[in-house]
Amino acid sequence: MKKDVNREEQLEIDYARYGVCRRFKYLGSIVDDDNNMETEVKSRIALADRCFYSLQKVLGRANISKKTTLKTSNTITKPVLLYKCETWSRTKRMEHYLSVFENKVFRKIFGPVYDVDEQAWRRRHNHELRELAD
Known part of the structure; x- marks a missing residue:
């Protein structure tokens, strides 16, 4: 059955009419009418990204070790990223989004x-990042 986009849906209770809301934010989480968690995951990644980059002035200093930077980043940005993640229905696509964000943070830190063979600088591979982070 095709939805009529132009028709305004309303609920009437005791002569009071209430409109239908397609998306709203409740306790920091985005709730969709079709229960699409991808919007929530992308929103959490954007918030964690802002959180991580706000720490760069402090964590980017030369006298702070990579280990300390990694621990501090995990302590501050991971709770922002994974807030209410236990309510998400996990999909491969969402896991990919989270993995890409995590690799981005690792690349920024490390x-x-x-590369001696190529005689040039290169980005670290994902497996190298995982080894350094463990």
Whole structure:
């Protein structure tokens, strides 16, 4: 059955009419009328990204070790990223989004590596990032 987009849906209770809301934010989480968690995950990633980049002035200093930067980043940005994640219905696409964000943070913390064979700087591979983060 095709939805009529132009028709305004309303609920009437005791002579009071209430409109239908397609999306709203409740306790920091986005609730959709079709229960699409992808919107919520993208929103959480954007918030965690802002949180991580707000820490760069402090964590980007040369006298702070990579280990301390990683621990501090995990302590502050992961709760922002994973808030209410237990209510998400996990899909491969959402796991991919989260993995891409995590690799982005690791690349920012650990930086590029000089490849002796190529005689040039290159981005670290995902498996190298995972080894450094563990």
